[in-house]
Amino acid sequence: MARPRTPIGSYGEIHTAQVGSKWRARTRYRFSDGKSRQVERFDVSEAKAKAKLREALKGVEEGRGSELKPSTPLKLLANRFLEEKEGAGRSTGTLTTYRSAVKMHIIPKLGDLSAAEATPAQLQAFLSAVHKQHGHGAAKNCRSVLSGMLGMAVRNGAIPRNPVKELDLITRAGKRGSEAIPLDELPAFIAKVRADEVLVERDMVELVEFMLAVGWRIAEACALEWPSVDLEKGVARMEAIAVRVPKQGVVRQPFGKTSTAWRTTPLPADTLRMLKARKERVGELTPLVFPTPLLRQRDPSNAQRELRERREALGYPELTTHSFRKTVATALDAAGLSPRDIAEYLGHQNPSLTMDVYMSKQSGSRRAADLMQEHLERLR
Known part of the structure; x- marks a missing residue:
């Protein structure tokens, strides 16, 4: 009389054998397609090899193929x-x-x-x-x-x-996000930044000025290279962000945070003059616009930390690099620009908190740059 077949989803007798310094536990498992296949596991003892095999058999079906099931771990x-x-x-x-x-x-x-x-x-x-x-x-x-x-x-x-x-949304109880610098305080803030010896030594002053003018994210500004700056046309193209990769260090990632992050930003006149002078100083030494003092790729996390270390001295204990981005948005909103214009200038995926419109246009508003220039002129 023929031996009955092993039911689908079950296995037969477990056989063990010592292989070198380890023990092997082996059996045949009948899968949902009706075919029996050999499954084995190794460990330092016979008992441990058997236990490991039995544990593996619990999920062996879900581990095969592309099908997902309610029992998939x-x-x-x-x-x-x-x-x-x-x-x-x-x-x-x-x-x-x-x-x-x-x-x-x-x-x-x-x-x-x-x-x-x-x-x-x-x-x-x-x-x-x-x-x-x-x-x-x-x-x-x-x-x-x-x-x-x-x-x-x-x-x-x-x-x-x-x-x-x-599920409930994850909220940050008792803590607010970064806030914009009040527009009437900008002249005093810029003066403090320019007078801060530590920020000057770390070559952070012009990076701060750039972010306050164009509203780029810190990772975008740190990755900016001279080929992406057209000094004749007065624009900067956001084409990469700086990210830290495990075991590689800081690298330039050739795409932004969102699908609308890639953009061309018209530059205020003062920002353009600053960049021209900066290129004369460092343009032949590095392709990076805002490298470290040692002319290396600036890590956005390090730049944020360096700013946090000085915010008490600047008189803004809650200051972050994102405060500059919010300050630009506040200035443009106060000047009467539409959410669409602001979104294009900043590279937002959504024009505002109350609108959910995908922004596909890739060039920022010239009017935004002109308005930012008006603000910068008041900081002189």
Whole structure:
């Protein structure tokens, strides 16, 4: 009488053998396609090899092929999510953030849960713990990655809805974001920056002046190179951002934070004169417009830290590099520019907090540059 076939989703007898200094545990598992395939694992002892094999067999079905199921463990779903984002060409900084959230938080705490077990209650408790132990940023990154992971599961029919959509938003209690410098205080602020010996020594003064004139992000300004500055036409092209990559250091990433970040910014006349003088000083020494004093690529994080170290002395204890960007937006808004004009000048993806309009135009408004020049003239 023939021996009955092993049921789908189960395995037969586990066989062990010592192979060199390790033990091998091996069996045949019958997959959902009806075929039996050999699965094996190794470890330092026979018992540990068997235990490792049994643990591997729990998720062996989900680890094969492209199909996602309700029983797919979140650790496998997380790796699939990372692979998808890498294939989609996400920025180096974004991928680093995603990997950190997956490896440091999601897999250690949720990795053994299945997609079906990832309920709003489970996820809310996890995010609350991350927020308490590791802060607002870590919790927000984890929420974003979980939303992407479980959204993938929904699209593949593994679960009916994304549970992350039912979670509370991650808020930064008791802390405000960076604020614009009051426009009537700008002359005194610029005077303090120009008189600060530490900022002068670190060659930060003209970087601050540039950001206060054009509203670029710190990573955009740090990556600016002379070929992207047309002194004859009086414009600067945002074509890259500076990012720190693990094991590589600071590199120029040839695309911006958003799809509308790439833009051509008309320069106020004073900013153009400053850049012409700066090019005469350093243009032959480095392609970078705002390098470090040693003419190396400036790290945006270091530039932010250097400013934080001086903000008490400047009299603005909450000052950040993003304050300059908000100051430009405030100045242009006060001058009566439309949200569209401001968005084009700053490279915003959304024209304002109350509008959700995708901005496809890539050249900033000349009127914005002229208005900023009026503000700069009052700082002389």
